[in-house]
Amino acid sequence: MHLDHSHDGPAAVSADAVRPDGRRRALRIGLGGPVGSGKTATVAALCRTLRDELSLAVVTNDIYTREDAAFLLREAVLPPERITAVETGACPHTAIRDDISANLEAVEDLEDEVGPLDLVLVESGGDNLTATFSRGLVDAQVFVIDVAGGDDIPRKGGPGVTTADLLVINKTDLAPYVGSDLQRMERDAKEQRAELPVVLQSLRSEHGVTDVATWVRERLAAWTAA
Amino acid sequence: MSRATLLVLADGRFPAGGHAHSGGAEAAVAAGRIKDAAGLEAFCRGRLHTSGLVAAALAATAALGVDPLLLDDAADARTPSAALRTVARKLGRQMMRAARSTWPSPELDALAAVRPKGAHQPVVLGLAARSAGLGPEDAAHVAVYEAVSGPATAVVRLLSLDPFDATRVLARLAPELDRVAADAVAAARRVPDHGVDALPAASAPLLDIGAEAHAGWAVRLFAS
Known part of the structure; x- marks a missing residue:
């Protein structure tokens, strides 16, 4: 018995950057956040924006239904074989x-069956402010909160808000209707996160998911260059 | 054998996918067969003496070094529900990933190469125990414990059962777990001379039927 990591086996056992066939695997980006903050809508918008320039696939993690996967299938943001x-x-x-x-198995099966892939988006089930992705599963993570969930969430911090590689404050169009102070949310978020980026977004505006898509392209360029 | 190594493998937090499965408890709760701690205990006892015994015998035999592909076929033959065969292979694949990462061995690599989508979980569990330097008794104990601890944890979530009640159920079953594990090991030791037909083939028709129905539900907390 030896406890050293082995690269000789027939299949990957961890988050190795290189697949068993020697090709570099796809970049994996996780999207997490509370229930109803707009994770699935953001994934759908990213798919529509990036699908013509990248080979991509999505893994959803539903809590007790298959509604998130069903939504993405119904919206036809990607062919069904690219959504698990x-x-x-x-x-x-x-x-x-x-x-x-x-x-990990869902991600690897997608690469085997519809690959080669440039990007896999892994959407978590709606959770609480402590939910974060393992570095063994994703290379970078986006935490999505929304203005209607309370404008004190950035101030409260927590692992998702504080440590995610990108924080998205979603549904900014609703701020006037729910009495949320966008400036305060942005200021509090920046205080919690030091140098880490924050995006304020409304998917109903013309600008839509542009800023998040730009961030994803930058991550992908860095991954490809590494 | 190392007792601490056994604890690592048997830990409910060992990252091999078990957390998403109820061992048939979700279907039994929906059917009204588990309503309280007494119902949980009866369910666990039934599962222990049927699929628990079979799983423990397969795991113990794999830990002895018997050809895992023979055991994989034997597991198929002892799992009449297609839904449960799918679950067993899915969990076997997850156990394989965790085991290869934790206790790498050529035997695990060889089985992963011929069963890339997963061999039956008890077979992989037994081989994982072997790779960790554990013996058939250890493998059988992990298998019987999994047979009852999975449903107990799930029922705490499904019924909001008092977690102390659920843990008392497990503690009361402990002597029975030891006896079933011993029977499983005794059967495993007959395999080298008598073949896989020496392994028990106890079945639980309600678990099979419940698993088939559960696989078709649109809304559920657990994958099985």
Whole structure:
């Protein structure tokens, strides 16, 4: 018995950057955040924006239904074979952080079946402010909150708000209707996150998902160059 | 054998996918067969003496070094529900990933190469135990414990059952777990001379039927 990591085996056992066939695997980006903050809508918008320039696929983690995957299929943002749903047994954070095996298999199966892929988006089930992705599963993570969930969320911080590689404050168009102070949210977020970027977004505006898509392209360029 | 290594493999937080499965408890709760701690205990006892015994015997035999492909076929033959065969292979694949990463061995690599989408979980569990330097008794104990701890954890979530009640159920079953594990190991030791037909083939028709129905539900907390 030896405990050293082995690269000789017939299949990947971890988040190795190189697939068993020697090709570099796709960049994996996780999207997490509270229930109803607009994770699925952001994924759908990213797919529409990026699908003509990149080969991409999506893994959804529904908590007790298949609605997120069904939404993406219904909206036809990608061909059905490029969307996979993982079941999480009432614990969405476990499947993206503590026991990532089902998600890793979903990602690898997508690369085997519809690859080569440039990008895989892994959407977590709606969770709480502590949900973060394991670095064994994704290369970068986006945390999505929305203005209607309360404008004190950035101030409260927590692992998602504080450490995600990109924080998205979504549904800015609703701010006047729910009494949320956008400037305060942005200021609090920047205080919590130091140098890490923050995007304020309304998918109903013309600008839509542009800023997040730009960030994804930058991450992909860095991944490809590495 | 290392007792601490056994604890690592048996830990409910060992990252091999078990958290998303209820071991048939979700279907049994919906059918009204588990309503309280007493119902949970009866369910666990039934699962222990049927699929738990079979899983433990397969795991113990794999830990002895018997050809895992023979055991994989034997597991197929002992799992009449197609839904449960799918689950067993899915969990086997997840266990394989965790085991190869934790206790790498040529035997695990060889099985992963011929069963890339997963061999039956108890077979992979037994081989994982072997790669970790554990023996058939250890593998059988992990298998019987998984047979009851999965449903117990799931029922805490499904029924909001008092977690202390669920843990007392497991503690009361412990002597029975030891006996079933011993029977499983005894069967495993007969395999080298008598072939895989020496392995138990106890079945639980309600678990099979419940699993088939559950696989068709549109809304569920657990994958099985």
